[in-house]
Amino acid sequence: MSSLNIATPNEVRPFRAHGHMDVVTLDDFTLGMGTFEPGWRWSEDVKPIAGTESCQVRHTGICVSGQMVIRMDDGTESTIGPGDVVLIEPGHDAWVVGDEACVLYDTGVAAYAKA
Template identity: 35%
Template structure:
């Protein structure tokens, strides 16, 4: 039998996106991409990512799990989601803002491609 085992680390991601108060590391393995988002206190999507995206709010869907800290998602209709460690989330493509709540960094893992 031929067993192929592949180990990768976020310390050496396949892709790294860095921006003010945050970074997003991507690892590609077995036909999927897994991302690790790390945001510092004070990070807010509408302040730190909107200009690069060209939209006032995020329109991308996100599916993942919160690992550390406290993230908040606020949909344009006012619905708020608090992302806390251990919670699995699916954020739809309905326009939303997000930010780090409190003084600890927020870390989450994201499934990017299935």
């Protein structure tokens, strides 16, 4: 058995502004705890790092605090909040709603917020 604690991640990936992703990797399993601060928007905070027009990562996880809007490239939108378990396919933008940080645990972060 292997274990690590998200409070002491293997890696911290800072966003351009407004938060960071703490990443823990065990063998072929990667888990991220994203802290998306008020004002965070993928197209402003991660797009310069990723270099793609929209987020091309498939996210699977759970929101534990705050709220975030996800807008797919086809224009459909959803708002997620605490307790919501999500599957977000590639091709989206997203932004924090309100004045509380949105915290998400995400298993789809092996390549997230990396150049």
